[in-house]
Amino acid sequence: MDFSWTAEQEALRAEAKAVAAAAVARYGWVADSWINGYCPPFARELAQRGWIGISWPTEFGGAGRPAIDRMIIAEELIGAGAPVGSYWVAERQMGPSIYTYGTAEQQLRYLPGILAGEATWCIGMSEPGAGSDLAALRTRAVRDGDGFVVNGQKIWTSFGAVADFVYLICRTNADGPPHAGISELIVPMNSPGIEVRPIKDMAGGAHFCEVFFTDVRVPASNLVGVEGAAFKQTMRQLEHERGGIDRLVSNHALYRRALDRADLGDALVRQEVAEIETRYRLGRLLVYREACGQAPKGFSAATKLFCTEHERRVADFVARTFGSQTLLAGDVARGMCYANSYSIMGGTSNILRNIVAERILGLPREPAAR
Amino acid sequence: MDFALRAEQLELQRTVRDFLADKAPESAVRALMDDETGHDPRVWRQMATQLGLQGLTIDEDYGGAGCGLQEQAVVFEAMGAAVFGGPYFATVALAVPALARAGGSAAAEYLPRIAQGELIATVALEASAAERTPDGWALTGEAGYVLDGHLADLVVVPARTAVGVSLFAVVGDAPGLKREPLATVDQTRRLARLTLDATPAQPVGVGGAGTEILDHALDVAAVLLAAEQVGGASGCLTETVEYAKVREQFGRPIGSFQAIKHVWTDLLLEVESARAAAQFGAWAADCAPAELPVAASLAKAHCSQAYSRVATESIQLHGGIGFTWEHRAHLYFKRAKSSELLLGGIAHHRERLVQRLGL
Ligand SMILES: Cc1cc2nc3c(=O)[nH]c(=O)nc-3n(C[C@H](O)[C@H](O)[C@H](O)COP(=O)(O)OP(=O)(O)OC[C@H]3O[C@@H](n4cnc5c(N)ncnc54)[C@H](O)[C@@H]3O)c2cc1C
Numbered sequence: 001m002d003f004s005w006t007a008e009q010e011a012l013r014a015e016a017k018a019v020a021a022a023a024v025a026r027y028g029w030v031a032d033s034w035i036n037g038y039c040p041p042f043a044r045e046l047a048q049r050g051w052i053g054i055s056w057p058t059e060f061g062g063a064g065r066p067a068i069d070r071m072i073i074a075e076e077l078i079g080a081g082a083p084v085g086s087y088w089v090a091e092r093q094m095g096p097s098i099y100t101y102g103t104a105e106q107q108l109r110y111l112p113g114i115l116a117g118e119a120t121w122c123i124g125m126s127e128p129g130a131g132s133d134l135a136a137l138r139t140r141a142v143r144d145g146d147g148f149v150v151n152g153q154k155i156w157t158s159f160g161a162v163a164d165f166v167y168l169i170c171r172t173n174a175d176g177p178p179h180a181g182i183s184e185l186i187v188p189m190n191s192p193g194i195e196v197r198p199i200k201d202m203a204g205g206a207h208f209c210e211v212f213f214t215d216v217r218v219p220a221s222n223l224v225g226v227e228g229a230a231f232k233q234t235m236r237q238l239e240h241e242r243g244g245i246d247r248l249v250s251n252h253a254l255y256r257r258a259l260d261r262a263d264l265g266d267a268l269v270r271q272e273v274a275e276i277e278t279r280y281r282l283g284r285l286l287v288y289r290e291a292c293g294q295a296p297k298g299f300s301a302a303t304k305l306f307c308t309e310h311e312r313r314v315a316d317f318v319a320r321t322f323g324s325q326t327l328l329a330g331d332v333a334r335g336m337c338y339a340n341s342y343s344i345m346g347g348t349s350n351i352l353r354n355i356v357a358e359r360i361l362g363l364p365r366e367p368a369a370r
Numbered sequence: 371m372d373f374a375l376r377a378e379q380l381e382l383q384r385t386v387r388d389f390l391a392d393k394a395p396e397s398a399v400r401a402l403m404d405d406e407t408g409h410d411p412r413v414w415r416q417m418a419t420q421l422g423l424q425g426l427t428i429d430e431d432y433g434g435a436g437c438g439l440q441e442q443a444v445v446f447e448a449m450g451a452a453v454f455g456g457p458y459f460a461t462v463a464l465a466v467p468a469l470a471r472a473g474g475s476a477a478a479e480y481l482p483r484i485a486q487g488e489l490i491a492t493v494a495l496e497a498s499a500a501e502r503t504p505d506g507w508a509l510t511g512e513a514g515y516v517l518d519g520h521l522a523d524l525v526v527v528p529a530r531t532a533v534g535v536s537l538f539a540v541v542g543d544a545p546g547l548k549r550e551p552l553a554t555v556d557q558t559r560r561l562a563r564l565t566l567d568a569t570p571a572q573p574v575g576v577g578g579a580g581t582e583i584l585d586h587a588l589d590v591a592a593v594l595l596a597a598e599q600v601g602g603a604s605g606c607l608t609e610t611v612e613y614a615k616v617r618e619q620f621g622r623p624i625g626s627f628q629a630i631k632h633v634w635t636d637l638l639l640e641v642e643s644a645r646a647a648a649q650f651g652a653w654a655a656d657c658a659p660a661e662l663p664v665a666a667s668l669a670k671a672h673c674s675q676a677y678s679r680v681a682t683e684s685i686q687l688h689g690g691i692g693f694t695w696e697h698r699a700h701l702y703f704k705r706a707k708s709s710e711l712l713l714g715g716i717a718h719h720r721e722r723l724v725q726r727l728g729l
Binding site: 275 | 371372373374375376379440611614615622623625626628630631632634635636638639642643646647649650652653654657658668671672717720721723724727729
């Protein structure tokens with residue numbers, strides 16, 4: 001057991017703090033900045049520092065640094081509200097999927113754009129009829145000569161309106177059990193036949209979209225991994241999505257502002273702050289344990305659950321602390337509203353509870369629907 | 371950052387678990403619950419002579435093993451899982467850190483005897499009044515809720531002196547010391563009321579340093595209690611989840627119902643985060659002393675809550691059988707509650723945490 005940081009890591013954190021402060025001064029801060037802070041110029045700056053893909057293996061253009069270094073940077077950037085959204089999803093999970101499962105050609109073609117902070121990616125998983133039950137998805141990719149023809153619809157696609165590529169989870173085979181027959185395709189968002197319709201969210205933003213696919217042609221060379229056997233790849237990708245610090249510090253910048261205003265003379269407020277500070281510190285340890293690869297297999301669902309439930313508590317504290325100011329449109333009100341999404345996106349809290357109960361505790365599955 | 375136990379720590383964990391499985395199975399724990407003293411001197415001696423457990427963190431100069439709090443935490447976690455009782459906690463988690471911090475002649479006199487398993491020790495947390503006498507010092511006062519005070523060969527007692535609170539050592543059979551065992555709800559954790567009436571006492575550490583020494587000892591004790599709580603919570607959780615897999619109602623295992631899955635997943639998170647809190651606390655005590663005060667209060671509050679929740683829900687999950695004396699669930703429940711309230715409750719430690727964060 002060793003909870004200390006190396007001198008290098010301390011220096012990295014100090015540097016990340018400074019970079020975050022500079023970014024906030026230049027571009028402004030935003031809560032939930034990994035999903036709401038779309039800012040390509042900042043992504044290019046970070047790329048120049050070598051901070052995008054810092055923990056990717058060197059043979060794929062990364063810096064090969066330990067995964068925990070990436071968490072240090074992310075914690076400082078997102079915790080301060082610096083806008084990391086334009087590259088976030090790509091760096092967190094598309095890149096790792098491509099360097100793990102993709103072909104050499106795909107790696108050469110797509111990874112450099114991510115590392116340069118130039119490319120924005122979105123994830124096409126959820127559909128109107130397939131949310132929690134992802135394996136029920138129906139968007140189809142049918143083989144046609146040296147390519148696929150895609151038809152169907154995705155929904156809640158974050159960054160759909162600005163993305164250069166969609167990482168599409170689709171069905172290449174409809175026979176057999178639902179988990180079989182799922183494949184992953186890289187689809188350029190400018191492909192003919194794609195239509196994007198932004199959806200206004202309850203906080204008033206429009207970062208997620210409906211994406212319609214009508215006879216969209218995709219070269220067969222864009223298939224990632226094994227045709228019809230991608231469900232495992234998709235689950236692996238979700239581990240990257242769930243085990244990270246972004247799911248702990250989304251509204252940390254708001255919390256710090258609230259703490260400055262909180263009535264710390266009030267015993268109840270002090271008790272609540274103690275609880276928030278406790279869970280923040282313990283959430284970090286759970287995340288760091290994921291990054292060290294020392295969490296039990298499948299535990300990332302539990303880590304996300306712990307961290308997002310913390311974020312929801314923070315949002316509630318922030319809203320109450322700002323009192324009547326929360327009634328006015330602004331950062332605090334938006335934070336209060338946005339918090340409702342923490343326990344939906346990336347798998348709802350109840351779905352994560354099912355996963356943890358079955359995978360970690362080994363409790364019996366639900367009886368199947370008749 | 372490294373979350374793994376080292377090889378020697380794993381070895382220690384195995385050794386202690388094996389020892390407890392052999393010497394302190396549930397039947398032995400229950401036998402001691404009915405025993406007047408709650409203590410088995412034979413096992414106590416074996417702990418010292420076979421495993422060196424009393425002297426684990428005591429300096430090698432004093433005949434101990436010179437290990438850190440992280441090793442000590444491994445031992446307490448195993449003991450918590452076994453709901454192991456007796457005066458080990460009072461001696462090793464309270465008296466040893468106080469004596470070691472105080473140093474000087476009292477440490478030199480008593481720590482070697484503790485390491486040998488010859489001495490049961492405890493700490494009283496309420497201050498008496500100290501008075502100089504021709505032969506030394508005499509204490510007068512009262513202390514309630516002294517852990518294993520009925521058994522202790524040595525009681526460390528804080529007392530007011532002209533230079534502030536100082537610590538003193540009072541031997542168990544000192545004249546003027548009255549020790550009344552109290553009937554406790556957690557029969558694996560005994561308490562006594564001590565009354566001192568001009569009782570001769572020997573100074574421990576520098577005069578006036580009592581508060582500083584005790585604060586430190588209490589932080590160490592809080593971290594070790596947190597480790598014990600994690601062991602109890604984790605053992606209780608594992609046993610309960612196993613029961614949920616085999617108990618059937620409505621034609622299916624009750625563990626397949628979401629109402630049960632979801633509660634126990636949330637509890638798993640409480641236990642896993644509690645483990646992180648306790649481990650961080652022990653590490654801080656060994657390697658980052660400046661972080662100990664925050665880490666100790668954080669761990670004590672969080673682990674207390676985790677264990678009490680797990681133990682309470684365990685009874686619920688078991689239904690009627692869980693409410694019986696015969697079932698093990700109440701051993702966990704009572705230990706969880708006695709631990710939650712010992713050394714300051716949840717609200718107390720949350721308040722301390724906020725203070726220590728400078729807020
Ligand atoms: C802000 C935001 C951004 C998102 N970004 C993306 C994105 O970029 N790409 C993408 O593909 N998707 C994205 N999503 C979609 C998200 O992954 C889904 O909304 C989520 O998986 C839930 O699916 P659903 O909305 O269909 O709800 P449903 O699956 O219909 O669930 C409705 C309710 O039923 C509960 N429920 C369902 N099944 C069970 C069960 N077995 N046991 C207990 N309870 C159950 C759920 O917990 C939930 O409370 C985003 C969502 C949000 C809110």
